[in-house]
Structure formats: structure tokens, C-alpha cells
Amino acid sequence: MNDFTMAGSERRATWALGAVFSLRMLGMFMVLPVLTTYGMSLAGASEPxxxxxxxxxxxxxxxxxxxxxxxxDRIGRKPLIGAGLLLFAAGSVLAANSHSIWGVIAGRALQGSGAISAAVMALLSDLTREQNRTKAMAFIGVSFGITFAVAMVTGPLITRAVGLSGLFWLIALLALAALALVIWVVPTPAAHLLNRESAMVRGSFRAVLTHPRLLKLNVGILCVHILLMSSFVALPPLLVQAGLPRESQWQAYLVTMLIAFVSVVPFIIYAEKRRQMRRVFQICVLVMLGAELTLWQSGSQLWGLLAGLQLFFIGFNVMEALLPSLISKESPPGYKGTAMGVYSTSQFLGVAIGGTLGGFFYGQGGAALVFAGCAALALAWFVLSLTMSEPPYVSSLRIVLPEGVSVDAALEQRIRACDGVSDVLLAGAEHSIYVKVDTKRIGRSDLERLVAT
Structure with missing residues (x-):
């Protein structure tokens, strides 16, 4: 078998964990397009x-x-993932049985407490070999984008058929289905592997939090999700006012998501192949700014709202693909896992801030104030993006050293001398090295041959 071909156990782990991740994210996002319309019928509900x-x-x-x-790292990946999914299911059941907004708030809080994303990625690292890990993680990333699109379309359809309570019951069932996959389908690793590329490492957070380039990217994902959540507090009821009933809004989301998915491809190809990621990043911020201005000025005109929605999803989908790649490029060798953990935390903080501020602004001044505030944030973000530098076009590699090869300064010097290597971290405890490389000039197989000689 080709060493770069996934073994059966690796394929099984990849699709099963991808399904676990997707089922949970589906449950989170299906609520987004319907809560502001159907949720207003709950006792005590208000826009804030x-x-x-x-x-x-x-x-x-x-x-x-x-x-x-x-x-x-201490209690095991699968037990923690299982506990997190049970918390998510319990929160869904609580929300499903609630007839007041406070019960739904408590259920949503309990759902979020089952934070398993980092554990899922760490388990995927335990179950795949170094040379196949990038492919496995790319599969997870693609599944995230598809899941978001599916959720935006199916959320209104399901809620139309079974109501908001029924939607939460379905979300609980999805969580239990994911739990079944973890118990009976996901392989159990023989050992937990410390891998700084996919796991968070104690003692690394200060370096990541104070890294100026990573800090700007974390602000970026924070802004993306503030804009998303704030906009979707105001947009669904505004579409109703414009003549698009809540039961039919899935059609608008389906068309806009399909167009947005097609639009992502040329942006990413241009950014990666032409090495113009900074320019594409700034263009996408401008697209999202244009989307918020369009929504703001459209009032209750349906076609203006749909145009703003389309622009928003184009910018959003490109950013969701671009930002993780930028984090990988900018993170120092051996810090990628920690950097992604901080990035995910920033993402969810954006969800919290966006939903809360969006509801507050909507209660104070309606949809116009929400979109005006979002436009102001996007403008400030664009100004910040002008201070960004072009990222290094490098990839992160972890090379496990053969038996008998010493992890020492001489080895580090030999690797640093290679054309295409920009940085190296020796990890003696793992008997590994972490390398930032330009893969157009040197690849994994070249480095493996070098350390073996």
C-alpha cells in the first residue's frame, strides 16, 4: 500500500469523526435562521x-x-467527547420542553457547555498518521462548510413542519446519533499522542495570545461571527416584513448558499496559487461591509435584502475557508494546535457578542440600527486589515524521527540549512521535529530522507 494512502482505520476515523462534528454543528446552526421569528412566540420573549x-x-x-x-489529555478523548455530546443533548431536551425564552436560553447555554471541538481534532490526530493528517483535517473543514449550508436551508423547513420545540427534539436526536458513532464506530486509539499541530499545549498560550499577526486573525474571526449573529437577529423578521414568509425563507438561503459556494473557489485559488491572501482577505472584508450597507439601506425592499444576503454569504464563506489557512501559516512551529484553540475560542466569543449586541440594538432601534452597527464594525475591521502583512506561504509539518536519530542542535542546524525551511522546533519528548516549509521547494519526503541519513 502506498504510504500516503489512507488505511481503512484512518478512513473510518476520518468520516466518523467528520460526521460527529457535522451532526453537532448542524444542531447549532439550524436554530440560527428561525429563532428570531418562531422564538418571539415564547413566553417573555423580546428582541434582546x-x-x-x-x-x-x-x-x-x-x-x-x-x-x-x-x-x-487526562481522561481520554472518547469519554470527554461522549460527555460533551450528552450535555449538548440535555440542553436540546431542556430547550424543547421550554415554553419560555428563559428555558430556551438555559438550554442553549447547556448545549454550548459540551465543547468537544478540540477533543475531536486531538482524537483525529491520535487515529491518523502524520502523512495523512492534513487530508483528514481538510475533510473536517469541508464538512463544516457543507454543514452550515445544509443547516441554513433545513432549519426553516424542519421548524415549519414540527415547530421550534420539534426542532430542538431533532437536535437532541442528532447529538445521540453522534454519540452512537463515537461509541461504536470511531476506533479507540492505542495511545494518546502529543501532537502540537492538532492539540493545545500548556505553556503555549502566552506566545499565541501575544503574537501580533495571530492576534489580528483572531480579531478577524471574532468580527466574522459578530456580523453573522447580529445580522441574523434582524434579517429573518425583516424578510417577513418584506413579503417573504418565514416558511419560505429556506428558498432564499438555498440559492444564496449555492452561489456563495461556487464563488469561494476562484477566491481561494487566486489567494493560494497567486499568493495574494492579504488582498483577498481585504476584498472579503469590503464585500461584508458592502453587504451590511446594502442591508441597512434596503429597508423592507425584498430584492435589496436578498442582494445584501448574497454578498454577506460570499464574504462569510471565503473568510471561513481563508482564516484557518492563515492561522496555519502564521503560527510558529509547534504552536498550531494552541493557535487553533485560541482561534476557535475567538470564534465562539463572536457568536456570544454578536447575538447579544444584535438583540440589544434590534430592541433599541430595529433592524436599521443592527445593520448600521455591523457596517461600522466592518469598516473598523477593514482599517485594521490594512495593517496586515502578506503571510509566509509555508506549511506546518511534524516529522517523527527514526530510532537512533538524536534530537540535537546539529540536526536542527542541518534542517534550517535546507532551502525552503523557514523555522524549526525540536520536540525531544516526542522524538519529533516541527518544521515550517515552503512545499514548492521542499516536501515531507525530502525532510524524512534528510533526518534518516
Whole structure:
């Protein structure tokens, strides 16, 4: 078998964990396009409290994301993932049985407390070999984008058929289905492997949090999700006012998501192949700014709202693909896992802030104030993006050293001398090296041959 061909156990682990991740994310996003319309019928509901219900999931996710990731190193990946899915299911059941907005808020908070994303990625690292790990993680990333699109379309359809309570019951069933996959389908690793490319490492957070380039990217994903959640506090009821009933809004989301998915491809190809990621990043911020201005000025004109929605999803989908790649390029060798953990925490903080502020602004001044505030944030973000530098076009590699090869300064010097190597970290405890390389000039096989000689 080709060493770069996935073994059966690797394929099984990849698709099963991808399904676990997708089922959980599907449950989170299906609520987004319907809570502001169907949720207003709950006892005690108001626009600010609807915003809290949307955003509180992100707050508890942000609070537990890093602690759960570190805890999985101690108690095991699968037990922690199982516990997180049970918490998610319990929160869904609580929300399904609630007839007041406060019950839904409590259920959403409990859903978010099952923060398993870091543990899922760490388990995927345990179950795949170095040369196949990038492919496995790319599969997870693609599944995230597809899941978001499916959720935006199916959420309104399902809620139309079974109501908001029925939607939460379905979300609970999805969580239990994911739990069944973890118990009976996902392989159990023989050992937990410390891999700094996919797991968070104690003692690394200060370096990541104070890294100026990573800090700007974390602000970026924060802004993306503030804009997303704030906009979707105001947009669904505004579409109703414009003549698009809540039962039919799935059609608008289906068309806009399909167009947005097609639009992502040329942006990413241009950014990666032409090495113009900074320019594409700034263009996408401008697209999202244009989307918010369009939504702001459209009032209750349906075609203007649909145009703004289309622009928003084009910018959003490109950013969701671009930002993780930028984090990988900018993170120092051996810090990628920690950098992604901080990135995910920033993402969920954006969910919390966006939902809460969006609800507050909607209650104070209606949809126009929400979109005006989002436009102001996008403008400030664009100004910040002008200070960004072009990223290094490098990839992160972890090379496990053969038996008998010493992890010493001489080895580090030999690797640093290679054309295409920009940085090296020796990890003696793992008997490995972490390398940042330009893969157009040197590849994994070249480095493996070098360390073996």
C-alpha cells in the first residue's frame, strides 16, 4: 500500500469523526435562521432576549473550549467527547420542553457547555498518521462548510413542519446519533499522542495570545461571527416584513448558499496559487461591509435584502475557508494546535457578542440600527486589515524521527540549512521535529530522507 494512502482505520476515523462534528454543528446552526421569528412566540420573549438565546451558546463554548481540550489529555478523548455530546443533548431536551425564552436560553447555554471541538481534532490526530493528517483535517473543514449550508436551508423547513420545540427534539436526536458513532464506530486509539499541530499545549498560550499577526486573525474571526449573529437577529423578521414568509425563507438561503459556494473557489485559488491572501482577505472584508450597507439601506425592499444576503454569504464563506489557512501559516512551529484553540475560542466569543449586541440594538432601534452597527464594525475591521502583512506561504509539518536519530542542535542546524525551511522546533519528548516549509521547494519526503541519513 502506498504510504500516503489512507488505511481503512484512518478512513473510518476520518468520516466518523467528520460526521460527529457535522451532526453537532448542524444542531447549532439550524436554530440560527428561525429563532428570531418562531422564538418571539415564547413566553417573555423580546428582541434582546432572543439575541441572548442565540449568543449564549457561543459564550459557554468559549468558556469551556480550551479547558475541555486540555482535560481530554487526562481522561481520554472518547469519554470527554461522549460527555460533551450528552450535555449538548440535555440542553436540546431542556430547550424543547421550554415554553419560555428563559428555558430556551438555559438550554442553549447547556448545549454550548459540551465543547468537544478540540477533543475531536486531538482524537483525529491520535487515529491518523502524520502523512495523512492534513487530508483528514481538510475533510473536517469541508464538512463544516457543507454543514452550515445544509443547516441554513433545513432549519426553516424542519421548524415549519414540527415547530421550534420539534426542532430542538431533532437536535437532541442528532447529538445521540453522534454519540452512537463515537461509541461504536470511531476506533479507540492505542495511545494518546502529543501532537502540537492538532492539540493545545500548556505553556503555549502566552506566545499565541501575544503574537501580533495571530492576534489580528483572531480579531478577524471574532468580527466574522459578530456580523453573522447580529445580522441574523434582524434579517429573518425583516424578510417577513418584506413579503417573504418565514416558511419560505429556506428558498432564499438555498440559492444564496449555492452561489456563495461556487464563488469561494476562484477566491481561494487566486489567494493560494497567486499568493495574494492579504488582498483577498481585504476584498472579503469590503464585500461584508458592502453587504451590511446594502442591508441597512434596503429597508423592507425584498430584492435589496436578498442582494445584501448574497454578498454577506460570499464574504462569510471565503473568510471561513481563508482564516484557518492563515492561522496555519502564521503560527510558529509547534504552536498550531494552541493557535487553533485560541482561534476557535475567538470564534465562539463572536457568536456570544454578536447575538447579544444584535438583540440589544434590534430592541433599541430595529433592524436599521443592527445593520448600521455591523457596517461600522466592518469598516473598523477593514482599517485594521490594512495593517496586515502578506503571510509566509509555508506549511506546518511534524516529522517523527527514526530510532537512533538524536534530537540535537546539529540536526536542527542541518534542517534550517535546507532551502525552503523557514523555522524549526525540536520536540525531544516526542522524538519529533516541527518544521515550517515552503512545499514548492521542499516536501515531507525530502525532510524524512534528510533526518534518516
Amino acid at each position: 432576549l432572543i439575541g441572548v438565546a442565540i449568543g449564549i451558546y457561543g459564550l459557554t463554548q468559549a468558556l469551556f473550549q480550551i479547558p475541555f481540550g486540555l482535560l481530554s
